[in-house]
Amino acid sequence: MRYSNRGMKRRGLVATAVLIAASQPAAASETRGYVVSWWFVATHTVADGSDCPNGINPRTTEAFARVLKEQGYPQAEIEKRVIEAAEKGQGGGGYHQIMSTRGRDKDGKPVNTYENPERVADPKIKLSQAKVAYGFNLDGKVSSEDFTDPETGEKGIDNQYYRALGCLDTYRATVGVSRPAIPEFKWDVTREHAPAWLIEISGIDDYQNDDQVEVSWHLATTAAIKDASSGVRRDMTMMVDAGSRMKVRLPAKIQDGWLLTDQVDELKLISDPYFGPGYDFKRARVRIKFNEDGSIRGILGGYLDYLKAYWGEGGSYGSTWEYFMGGDLPGLYYAMKKSADADPDSNGQNKSISSTWWFEGVPAFVTHPNRAEAQLSDARKSP
Amino acid sequence: MNTVTVKGMSKRGFVFALAGLAVAALLGYGGWRMWGGPSAEDAVVNIPPAARRLTKLQYTNVVSDIFGPDVRPGGRMEPDLRQEHLIAIGASKTSITASGLEQYDAAARGIAQQVLGQEDYRAQVMPCEPKSETAADPDCASTFLSRAGTLLYRRPLTSQELEQFTQIASKAATETGDFYGGLQLALSTLMISGPFLFIVDNVDQQSDGEPRLDSYSIASRLSFFLWNSVPDAELLRAAEAGELHTQKGVEGQVDRMLESPKLRQGMRAFFSDMLELDLFDTLTKDAAIYPAFSFDVARDAREQTLRTLVNLLIDRDGDYRDIFTAKETFLNRVLASAYGIPVPTDALLDGNGWFRYEFPSDSEHSGILTQIGFVSAHSHPGRTSPTLRGKAVRELLMCQSVPDPPAGVDFTLIQDTKNPEFKTARDRLDAHNSVPSCAGCHKIMDPMGLALEAFDGVARHRTTENGAVIDTSGELDGVAFKNAAELGQAMRQNAAAATCLVNRLYSYSLGRTPGPQERPFLTDAKQRFVEDGYRLRGLLRAIATSKAFLSVKPAPNSDTIVANADIH
Numbered sequence: 001m002r003y004s005n006r007g008m009k010r011r012g013l014v015a016t017a018v019l020i021a022a023s024q025p026a027a028a029s030e031t032r033g034y035v036v037s038w039w040f041v042a043t044h045t046v047a048d049g050s051d052c053p054n055g056i057n058p059r060t061t062e063a064f065a066r067v068l069k070e071q072g073y074p075q076a077e078i079e080k081r082v083i084e085a086a087e088k089g090q091g092g093g094g095y096h097q098i099m100s101t102r103g104r105d106k107d108g109k110p111v112n113t114y115e116n117p118e119r120v121a122d123p124k125i126k127l128s129q130a131k132v133a134y135g136f137n138l139d140g141k142v143s144s145e146d147f148t149d150p151e152t153g154e155k156g157i158d159n160q161y162y163r164a165l166g167c168l169d170t171y172r173a174t175v176g177v178s179r180p181a182i183p184e185f186k187w188d189v190t191r192e193h194a195p196a197w198l199i200e201i202s203g204i205d206d207y208q209n210d211d212q213v214e215v216s217w218h219l220a221t222t223a224a225i226k227d228a229s230s231g232v233r234r235d236m237t238m239m240v241d242a243g244s245r246m247k248v249r250l251p252a253k254i255q256d257g258w259l260l261t262d263q264v265d266e267l268k269l270i271s272d273p274y275f276g277p278g279y280d281f282k283r284a285r286v287r288i289k290f291n292e293d294g295s296i297r298g299i300l301g302g303y304l305d306y307l308k309a310y311w312g313e314g315g316s317y318g319s320t321w322e323y324f325m326g327g328d329l330p331g332l333y334y335a336m337k338k339s340a341d342a343d344p345d346s347n348g349q350n351k352s353i354s355s356t357w358w359f360e361g362v363p364a365f366v367t368h369p370n371r372a373e374a375q376l377s378d379a380r381k382s383p
Numbered sequence: 384m385n386t387v388t389v390k391g392m393s394k395r396g397f398v399f400a401l402a403g404l405a406v407a408a409l410l411g412y413g414g415w416r417m418w419g420g421p422s423a424e425d426a427v428v429n430i431p432p433a434a435r436r437l438t439k440l441q442y443t444n445v446v447s448d449i450f451g452p453d454v455r456p457g458g459r460m461e462p463d464l465r466q467e468h469l470i471a472i473g474a475s476k477t478s479i480t481a482s483g484l485e486q487y488d489a490a491a492r493g494i495a496q497q498v499l500g501q502e503d504y505r506a507q508v509m510p511c512e513p514k515s516e517t518a519a520d521p522d523c524a525s526t527f528l529s530r531a532g533t534l535l536y537r538r539p540l541t542s543q544e545l546e547q548f549t550q551i552a553s554k555a556a557t558e559t560g561d562f563y564g565g566l567q568l569a570l571s572t573l574m575i576s577g578p579f580l581f582i583v584d585n586v587d588q589q590s591d592g593e594p595r596l597d598s599y600s601i602a603s604r605l606s607f608f609l610w611n612s613v614p615d616a617e618l619l620r621a622a623e624a625g626e627l628h629t630q631k632g633v634e635g636q637v638d639r640m641l642e643s644p645k646l647r648q649g650m651r652a653f654f655s656d657m658l659e660l661d662l663f664d665t666l667t668k669d670a671a672i673y674p675a676f677s678f679d680v681a682r683d684a685r686e687q688t689l690r691t692l693v694n695l696l697i698d699r700d701g702d703y704r705d706i707f708t709a710k711e712t713f714l715n716r717v718l719a720s721a722y723g724i725p726v727p728t729d730a731l732l733d734g735n736g737w738f739r740y741e742f743p744s745d746s747e748h749s750g751i752l753t754q755i756g757f758v759s760a761h762s763h764p765g766r767t768s769p770t771l772r773g774k775a776v777r778e779l780l781m782c783q784s785v786p787d788p789p790a791g792v793d794f795t796l797i798q799d800t801k802n803p804e805f806k807t808a809r810d811r812l813d814a815h816n817s818v819p820s821c822a823g824c825h826k827i828m829d830p831m832g833l834a835l836e837a838f839d840g841v842a843r844h845r846t847t848e849n850g851a852v853i854d855t856s857g858e859l860d861g862v863a864f865k866n867a868a869e870l871g872q873a874m875r876q877n878a879a880a881a882t883c884l885v886n887r888l889y890s891y892s893l894g895r896t897p898g899p900q901e902r903p904f905l906t907d908a909k910q911r912f913v914e915d916g917y918r919l920r921g922l923l924r925a926i927a928t929s930k931a932f933l934s935v936k937p938a939p940n941s942d943t944i945v946a947n948a949d950i951h
Binding site (some may be wrong): 033216225228229233234235236237239345365367369 | 427670671673674675676678679680716717719720721723724725726728730731828
């Protein structure tokens with residue numbers, strides 16, 4: 001099943017970044033290649049904090065102190081352990097052991113907190129109260145839980161993933177403006193070790209308006225290469241892993257300089273399982289803007305299984321995530337469960353949560369080892 | 384008779400732990416006394432023998448050639464000194480500092496450990512088995528040290544030297560109860576001694592009493608010139624047999640050496656020196672302005688230039704002048720990205736890393752001047768420099784001298800690349816050159832550099848700067864050009880380029896600037912180079928077999944080179 005290009009209102013589309021190249025009709029259908037250089041939850045932090053009117057969620061030490069208190073430690077001991085954890089890392093003050101086993105089974109025995117988040121009482125972490133968030137109207141409806149997209153002005157934006165973690169300190173950032181440090185570190189590690197994601201946009205006749213283009217999303221055979229500024233090196237030749245299960249082809253149009261894909265049933269992005277969960281999006285769409293320097297930026301919206309999303313976002317990292325991200329993983333689990341907004345099960349619990357992801361790409365020559373026709377997608381020339 | 388010897392190695396007061404550093408201390412306080420300074424009159428007449436310190440690259444090559452490529456000198460080395468545009472000349476004018484000798488000592492100990500400290504490896508290098516691994520065995524130690532010493536000293540050890548090093552091995556083995564530990568100490572001591580670290584011109588006499596280079600010194604001259612490393616067994620055999628004192632013998636060896644794969648190694652060293660590619664060891668760029676210029680690119684840019692030259696001049700025996708116009712080069716994946724060039728699929732799949740690439744015929748990328756190895760080395764960290772690029776063309780490739788800028792010059796205008804009034808480098812230089820004291824020198828440098836403005840600080844092609852079209856036209860010694868490709872053609876036609884190669888190669892071969900008495904030879908060599916179609920091999924042969932290269936004539940009153948390597 002394929003969805004139409006509906007719901008994307010062109011009203012409010014920013015027309016200021018009209019490209020020199022993009023303003024010119026292409027001489028013949030072109031294919032451009034990119035290597036994804038940044039990937040993160042499309043957060044939209046507001047400087048005045050009005051998106052989190054009750055404040056942001058407790059940081060590591062506060063969460064640790066709360067757990068110690070719940071477990072009956074005396075105040076002096078709590079203070080001592082909190083200091084040790086802050087000074088010595090996860091091993092200090094018994095942080096790792098206590099946090100990892102704070103779940104209790106029905107007999108009161110410790111269980112792995114992260115594999116059994118419901119064996120911990122819901123700490124009720126604060127959710128974002130924002131009205132503005134990036135994304136798409138994935139379900140075609142406009143409800144009070146939905147957001148308005150800051151770039152397109154579209155209402156009915158489905159992005160409950162952002163609502164769940166928007167008030168976690170280490171996620172607070174605004175796409176295109178700032179990058180949160182620890183997620184960037186995680187991305188850096190992923191980028192250096194996992195096969196890169198490649199994007200090809202083919203069939204381009206006109207960078208401003210084109211009724212028929214196609215976006216392909218591939219897994220590369222190698223990781224991205226860094227440049228001297230620690231960004232992803234431009235104009236590298238990257239080979240598509242022809243044997244990969246990741247095969248994404250999205251019909252799209254270019255309207256007023258924005259590339260908009262159709263909504264598709266499934267969109268699977270494979271990632272190195274050690275660093276990332278991979279993403280099985282449902283009812284997904286993509287929006288891409290061509291930048292003046294030849295790079296691209298865009299967002300991908302779609303529904304994710306909330307349980308897998310919890311596991312991928314933090315659950316699999318356990319106390320490491322809690323320590324460095326400063327969050328409460330059972331709290332995140334409950335937040336995602338509560339925020340899930342689609343695909344209810346027989347008990348009425350929604351199994352899917354809407355989400356939006358920010359990505360950027362730098363020009364690359366994308367080559368296909370087994371393709372008989374055009375072997376190479378040109379990197380967009382730098383101006 | 385002038386002789387160069389290591390003499391007086393005392394047997395007194397051996398101190399095991401300090402043996403190596405005792406030599407170091409002697410060298411450090413100036414125990415090496417080079418040839419006494421001849422008079423100005425003598426200097427014109429005589430070609431003095433020399434002692435050249437091994438360069439870092441030579442040291443690495445020597446170790447690799449003698450002990451195998453897996454043995455790597457660790458740590459840092461005494462830095463090479465560039466003088467009169469060549470490290471080869473600097474090597475003739477430098478000694479070893481105390482701290483430098485400590486570094487050599489550390490490297491030598493590391494090498495000795497790699498060679499003799501591992502059972503499987505020493506099985507490959509030991510010519511004998513000791514009677515016991517826990518006791519001294521002078522016979523076996525002497526056998527090893529004689530072999531290794533001959534290769535390291537590029538001549539057989541004297542009986543006195545061999546006895547000294549054998550004693551070091553034996554005493555250390557006795558004190559430590561470790562035969563191989565003692566041998567390691569002897570080997571490392573040998574490797575911090577003068578005859579190893581310095582390539583010395585030893586002089587003996589012909590039958591008529593005239594001084595001449597001894598045959599082993601000739602072998603070293605040939606091997607370090609053509610291979611940048613030690614003589615191989617065949618060359619040492621020829622030296623031992625006295626064949627290198629005959630023209631026929633020398634020519635036979637030179638012809639053999641010119642066909643050896645090691646010639647590539649030797650010519651890589653020469654062109655690295657001539658083009659000052661060691662700049663890339665420390666070259667940095669502003670990462671915010673040139674993010675493409677990473678450590679990888681710096682390393683590979685040097686490699687690209689060397690591969691281009693070796694392919695053209697050695698593998699294809701091409702015309703030297705084509706280095707300024709050749710479209711063919713070699714790239715790898717990262718370097719290709721810096722140029723904005725896609726890598727062919729088969730090159731990606733073969734895993735070699737490097738692939739042959741030919742720039743399109745209409746591309747301005749043409750010859751080594753347009754490669755990253757040239758334009759990035761002669762640019763500022765955050766901007767290009769037509770002046771530095773032009774100066775490098777004049778000095779490195781045409782052997783012409785450009786005076787330093789006068790004191791107190793105001794460079795503000797040139798450095799302000801965002802000045803809306805002067806958008807291009809040409810605009811800024813035109814304004815700067817309105818100062819008469821600056822204009823004269825800029826006139827001979829800037830035109831070539833301005834042609835290369837088509838390439839930014841990392842050789843990415845561009846046509847505009849700050850939105851203004853870049854004018855790349857100019858003139859080189861009366862030959863007009865419109866762009867960088869035509870500049871390459873102008874360089875190709877310029878006689879100074881070929882003359883420069885002849886002079887630089889000759890200076891490199893001997894580690895000194897030629898004197899007036901050598902002008903006739905150089906003139907003749909240049910003429911033959913031209914007649915031979917500017918082939919590098921022919922020029923190498925002409926130099927390596929010439930009397931100018933092989934002869935030595937110390938001044939009558941010159942001292943001997945003496946190394947008082949007493950070990951107390």
